[in-house]
Amino acid sequence: MAGDTTAERLAALADERVDHRFKGLPPDAEGLTVGELAAERRNLFTGGFTTPVLALSAERLEHNLRLMETYAQRHGLAFAPHGKTSMAPQLFQRQIEHGAWGITLAVPHQVRVARAFGVRRIFLANELVDPAALAWVSAQLAADPGFRFVCYVDSVRGVELMDAALRAGGDPARPVDVVVELGAGEGARTGVRTEAGCAAVADAVAGVDTLRLVGVAGYEGEVPDADPERVRTWLRRLTALAADFDKAGRFGAAGLDEIVVSAGGSAWFDAVADVFAELPELSLPVLKLLRSGAYVSHDDGHYREVTPFVRVPEEGALHPAFRLWAQVVSRPSAGQAFANAGKRDAAYDLDLPEVQVVRTREGERPADGVTVTSLSDQHAWVRTDEGAGLEVGDWLGMGLSHPCTSFDKWQLIPLVEQDGTVVDYIRTYF
Numbered sequence: 001m002a003g004d005t006t007a008e009r010l011a012a013l014a015d016e017r018v019d020h021r022f023k024g025l026p027p028d029a030e031g032l033t034v035g036e037l038a039a040e041r042r043n044l045f046t047g048g049f050t051t052p053v054l055a056l057s058a059e060r061l062e063h064n065l066r067l068m069e070t071y072a073q074r075h076g077l078a079f080a081p082h083g084k085t086s087m088a089p090q091l092f093q094r095q096i097e098h099g100a101w102g103i104t105l106a107v108p109h110q111v112r113v114a115r116a117f118g119v120r121r122i123f124l125a126n127e128l129v130d131p132a133a134l135a136w137v138s139a140q141l142a143a144d145p146g147f148r149f150v151c152y153v154d155s156v157r158g159v160e161l162m163d164a165a166l167r168a169g170g171d172p173a174r175p176v177d178v179v180v181e182l183g184a185g186e187g188a189r190t191g192v193r194t195e196a197g198c199a200a201v202a203d204a205v206a207g208v209d210t211l212r213l214v215g216v217a218g219y220e221g222e223v224p225d226a227d228p229e230r231v232r233t234w235l236r237r238l239t240a241l242a243a244d245f246d247k248a249g250r251f252g253a254a255g256l257d258e259i260v261v262s263a264g265g266s267a268w269f270d271a272v273a274d275v276f277a278e279l280p281e282l283s284l285p286v287l288k289l290l291r292s293g294a295y296v297s298h299d300d301g302h303y304r305e306v307t308p309f310v311r312v313p314e315e316g317a318l319h320p321a322f323r324l325w326a327q328v329v330s331r332p333s334a335g336q337a338f339a340n341a342g343k344r345d346a347a348y349d350l351d352l353p354e355v356q357v358v359r360t361r362e363g364e365r366p367a368d369g370v371t372v373t374s375l376s377d378q379h380a381w382v383r384t385d386e387g388a389g390l391e392v393g394d395w396l397g398m399g400l401s402h403p404c405t406s407f408d409k410w411q412l413i414p415l416v417e418q419d420g421t422v423v424d425y426i427r428t429y430f
Contacts, residue, residue: 006118010093013427014038022412024053034412034425043420044325045359051327051395052341054406055416057296058423060208060321061094067316068295069098074315075273080104080123080262082293086407088428089117091296102148104291108133113429115140115147123262125162125219125291126153127158127181127190131165133140134176138166142173150214150260152181159204159211166210173214175253178205179260180245182238184222191218202250212253212348215260215287216242224226228311231268235275238263246282262289270308270315294403297321301351301401322376322406324353324398326380337370339380339396345409348375351401355382359395 014035018025026048029037042048072079078101083092092103094115096247102121105111108130111122128151139340140147153159167171180198183191192198198216205213218238222386242261245251251259259282264272269292276288294303298318309317319356326341335429346353352375355367369385380398384390400406407413410429 006093009117010090015089018412018425023410024051024414025412026050034113034427038422038424041421041423044414044416044422045395045420047422049422051325052339052345054322054345054410054413055322055422056413056426057319057321057323058415058417060319061091061297061415064295064321065094065098067318068292069100070125071269071273071315072099072290075277076291076377077264077273077276077288079290081296082106082265082291083114084110085293085404086136086426086428087295087430088115088413088426089113089119089406090424090426092117092119092222096297101287101289104293108136111137111149117404120144120146121148122150123289125156125217127152128176128185129158129161129165131161131168134165135169137176138169138172138174141176148177150177150179151344152190152217153178153201153205153211154181154183156201156204159201159208160386163208163210166171167229172210175210177214177260178211179215179217179262180205180213180241182218182234182241184218184220184234185224187224188222189219191222195237195241195244199245199248200293202245206250212256213245213250213263214253214256214258215251216245217260217262217289220263220272221265226268228271231271232275235263235271236278239275239279242286243280243282246284251282251284256284258282258285258287260287260289262287262291264290264292266292266294266303267306270306272313297403298408299401299403299406300356300399303401315380320399322400323356324400324406325359326396326398328382328390328392328394328396329379331390333347334386335384337382337384337390339382340378341380341398342375342378344377346375346380346398347400347402347405347409349402349405353380353398353400355396355398357397358390359397360391360393364397370396372398375422 082105181191326339330338369388413426
């Protein structure tokens with residue numbers, strides 16, 4: 001796809017042939033292109049789709065995209081949603097069309113996917129010390145003056161490894177932009193644990209010409225025993241670090257026109273907005289970069305409970321956009337049923353699927369008294385209360401918890417309107 005525009009690369013997804021690789025799609029669509037199948041506008045329930053099948057709501061997806069776009073604008077934030085949630089270039093593009101500065105990613109493979117589909121700004125929320133990956137990033141920076149790439153550094157050793165890898169191929173055309181990652185506390189994940197340690201890493205960056213210090217960053221979701229006070233306390237450490245670095249002249253690299261200050265998962269972005277609003281004026285404009293990713297589909301479990309919109313309902317509400325459809329294949333006793341979706345199809349690392357509706361030939365009804373109690377590889381264990389009226393052959397519509405481990409089980413996801421019409425298919429790359 002070298003030389004193609006982003007629009008052409010995305011449009012080419014419609015040329016992929018439908019076949020056995022893609023779960024849930026109609027068997028009689030074998031050999032059609034994705035575009036041809038989408039043009040048929042089949043109905044999810046009557047168009048030959050097989051269970052299990054994961055559906056993404058077109059209306060709820062659009063609502064969530066618009067809501068976070070307006071939220072970021074309202075709070076003066078730039079937005080680089082975490083692409084590891086969906087790994088879907090079509091959704092990356094829609095996020096960018098809805099005002100995203102760029103896309104956040106976690107590992108080199110994900111960066112390659114984003115670049116293959118023309119993403120121009122990438123924030124890698126990780127330290128990158130792999131020589132092959134660094135050589136590739138350096139080549140991308142040299143070949144495309146419009147490509148912006150920023151990644152973490154969190155150790156002097158990491159800086160040394162990055163510098164050695166970048167020098168191995170000769171003098172790079174452009175330095176790699178880095179932000180010092182402030183750790184969220186003892187026992188948290190990555191990041192420098194102390195401000196003195198951050199200064200040492202910044203000094204190491206200043207000592208090489210293959211890297212350029214452009215800001216500070218971290219992830220407040222890793223604050224131990226997180227609550228609003230602890231999260232805000234850590235975020236103020238992050239903004240104070242930016243101010244201290246600026247006062248010390250650490251952001252004086254040639255050509256730097258803004259300072260990056262970045263945080264923000266999907267549980268505490270209200271705190272990020274509040275504390276970033278307190279940032280004092282620095283010597284350069286500040287790019288206040290939010291990185292929340294789970295919003296794109298939201299969920300019916302973990303994020304439904306922890307989203308900041310629960311705390312600030314006046315800001316709006318995200319809508320869960322996924323529904324997994326499975327079929328009852330066994331009803332061995334009055335209190336038990338089994339459906340044909342399991343760990344290979346549904347997220348289960350945070351919460352089990354939530355049965356929301358039962359669909360029969362007569363239509364849909366609420367799934368009262370129907371509960372998933374566990375998952376096998378390919379079966380959902382379902383408890384049925386008296387009067388649930390569940391029969392073999394019924395379809396169960398289930399809400400899922402944790403978007404990141406829902407998207408990754410499906411390579412081609414029907415995008416479905418409220419009446420069941422499938423209007424597109426979302427391709428993922430995990």
